[in-house]
Amino acid sequence: MKDKLLYEGKAKQVFTVADNPNLLVLSYKNDATAFNGEKKAEFQGKGRFNNLISAKVFEYLQQKGINSHFKEAINETEQLVEKTTIIPLEVVIRNVAAGSIVRRTGITEKTIFNPPLVELFYKKDELGDPLINDDHVLLLTDATEADLTKIKKMALQVNEQLQAFFKEINLQLVDFKLEFGRNASSEIVLSDEVSPDTCRLWDIGTGEKMDKDVFREDLGDLVTVYDNILSRLEAKQ
Amino acid sequence: MKDKLLYEGKAKQVFTVADNPNLLVLSYKNDATAFNGEKKAEFQGKGRFNNLISAKVFEYLQQKGINSHFKEAINETEQLVEKTTIIPLEVVIRNVAAGSIVRRTGITEKTIFNPPLVELFYKKDELGDPLINDDHVLLLTDATEADLTKIKKMALQVNEQLQAFFKEINLQLVDFKLEFGRNASSEIVLSDEVSPDTCRLWDIGTGEKMDKDVFREDLGDLVTVYDNILSRLEAKQ
Numbered sequence: 001m002k003d004k005l006l007y008e009g010k011a012k013q014v015f016t017v018a019d020n021p022n023l024l025v026l027s028y029k030n031d032a033t034a035f036n037g038e039k040k041a042e043f044q045g046k047g048r049f050n051n052l053i054s055a056k057v058f059e060y061l062q063q064k065g066i067n068s069h070f071k072e073a074i075n076e077t078e079q080l081v082e083k084t085t086i087i088p089l090e091v092v093i094r095n096v097a098a099g100s101i102v103r104r105t106g107i108t109e110k111t112i113f114n115p116p117l118v119e120l121f122y123k124k125d126e127l128g129d130p131l132i133n134d135d136h137v138l139l140l141t142d143a144t145e146a147d148l149t150k151i152k153k154m155a156l157q158v159n160e161q162l163q164a165f166f167k168e169i170n171l172q173l174v175d176f177k178l179e180f181g182r183n184a185s186s187e188i189v190l191s192d193e194v195s196p197d198t199c200r201l202w203d204i205g206t207g208e209k210m211d212k213d214v215f216r217e218d219l220g221d222l223v224t225v226y227d228n229i230l231s232r233l234e235a236k237q
Numbered sequence: 238m239k240d241k242l243l244y245e246g247k248a249k250q251v252f253t254v255a256d257n258p259n260l261l262v263l264s265y266k267n268d269a270t271a272f273n274g275e276k277k278a279e280f281q282g283k284g285r286f287n288n289l290i291s292a293k294v295f296e297y298l299q300q301k302g303i304n305s306h307f308k309e310a311i312n313e314t315e316q317l318v319e320k321t322t323i324i325p326l327e328v329v330i331r332n333v334a335a336g337s338i339v340r341r342t343g344i345t346e347k348t349i350f351n352p353p354l355v356e357l358f359y360k361k362d363e364l365g366d367p368l369i370n371d372d373h374v375l376l377l378t379d380a381t382e383a384d385l386t387k388i389k390k391m392a393l394q395v396n397e398q399l400q401a402f403f404k405e406i407n408l409q410l411v412d413f414k415l416e417f418g419r420n421a422s423s424e425i426v427l428s429d430e431v432s433p434d435t436c437r438l439w440d441i442g443t444g445e446k447m448d449k450d451v452f453r454e455d456l457g458d459l460v461t462v463y464d465n466i467l468s469r470l471e472a473k474q
């Protein structure tokens with residue numbers, strides 16, 4: 001199925017699929033990076049957990065009517081997706097203040113955002129993925145105002161669904177990052193991954209951080225935490 | 238007239254006015270600061286030029302129907318204004334790409350913005366005046382969505398008027414920063430200053446920079462340049 005390596009990011013390798021130019025294989029790596037690539041490490045098993053967790057998230061979202069690139073997990077570390085042209089935006093939804101928003105704006109940590117806060121970052125490693133506003137999006141990407149309205153609406157719908165999804169396994173969805181792309185029919189669909197690498201998840205009982213902050217802040221063993229999330233998801237059904 | 242020093246900023250001292258709590262005196266200093274206060278110097282005569290240029294700008298804007306805090310220049314370095322509660326935003330309008338937007342987003346220098354680009358920065362020295370989006374404004378200030386719509390509309394009107402104003406003296410208005418405040422009647426009015434410290438102005442003939450970039454980039458004698466702008470404005474009538 002997997003053909004040629006098309007490109008490689010910080011978290012995944014992207015492969016073409018023999019005989020189908022509209023599909024890709026995303027192969028999850030064991031690498032962890034933080035602070036725009038400044039902090040790096042490798043964790044045996046991380047790629048597997050992210051692949052399996054992200055697959056479960058996308059399956060759930062598809063049941064809930066969110067259009068995405070996701071087809072299926074094809075093995076422990078790889079999934080088949082629709083090829084999209086990624087719109088170079090990191091769409092961040094925040095339910096609770098944590099991380100960069102606290103540093104950037106001085107908003108008190110743990111402030112509840114109601115409605116959830118939407119932030120857009122220009123996906124460009126060389127520039128450190130800067131925060132941008134809606135007008136910048138129109139200048140920096142090919143997204144139109146209507147596209148942007150759709151993207152924000154979809155991101156807020158994903159938030160509604162994922163808050164419920166994670167609550168069932170006793171996790172609070174603090175914030176997360178999404179990417180959107182255009183598929184072969186020019187439709188905007190949710191792409192990339194949704195995993196503990198791209199979400200902040202706090203245990204509802206203990207308040208413990210159960211996401212990439214464990215790596216960012218050296219709070220414990222990342223793989224044990226990701227394993228715990230997958231176990232909770234598997235126990236749920 | 239001038240009573241007590243109320244507060245002092247990087248560019249101006251602000252005094253109360255005896256017997257009228259709704260007025261203030263803004264006293265323009267000779268200090269120049271750049272890069273969030275990292276670069277500093279003093280220039281004899283700068284306060285006078287900024288006061289007189291800013292006064293001319295506000296007089297013109299008032300003739301054109303823009304509501305502002307401005308009353309009158311009371312001497313060479315001071316002006317009488319309505320006291321306002323400043324909304325802690327730096328509202329930046331850009332007609333041409335220069336300065337921080339080039340560094341932040343990678344947009345090519347001298348790109349023309351049509352429509353003009355509006356950017357909002359949270360006015361907070363300790364945080365380095367970070368770029369924010371509309372949703373942040375609602376969280377960080379007491380401005381409502383309607384206030385923000387009004388502020389952006391007023392800023393774009395000021396831009397229309399000032400482009401014409403500066404064109405008459407052979408200067409291109411590249412970008413500028415505005416501040417807005419609420420007066421005693423709770424009306425949102427243009428406040429603070431509009432001067433070569435807060436605008437980028439390029440000579441239409443030669444392309445020469447005729448604003449605070451002369452100081453930021455050590456391009457020549459700042460006071461000579463500001464003097465030249467005031468002379469052009471005086472010659473115009």
Ligand SMILES: Nc1ncnc2c1ncn2[C@@H]1O[C@H](COP(=O)(O)OP(=O)(O)O)[C@@H](O)[C@H]1O
Nearest residue numbers: 009010011012014069081082083084086191192
């Ligand atoms: N469906 C898709 N089609 C094409 N590219 C995709 C798709 N989903 C994700 N990608 C892209 O795959 C690349 C690799 O992912 P990742 O390793 O997370 O990269 P990054 O280092 O940019 O975070 C990224 O550029 C991501 O945007």
Ligand SMILES: Nc1ncnc2c1ncn2[C@@H]1O[C@H](COP(=O)(O)OP(=O)(O)O)[C@@H](O)[C@H]1O
Nearest residue numbers: 246247248249251306318319320321323428429
């Ligand atoms: N009409 C006004 N009423 C009250 N404060 C004002 C008014 N106009 C300007 N200010 C404030 O005066 C202060 C001094 O100005 P300035 O020296 O430029 O300060 P800064 O260092 O914040 O740039 C600033 O906080 C500015 O917002």
Ligand SMILES: [Mg+2]
Nearest residue numbers: 009010011192
């Ligand atoms: Mg990624």
Ligand SMILES: [Mg+2]
Nearest residue numbers: 246247248429
């Ligand atoms: Mg100022």
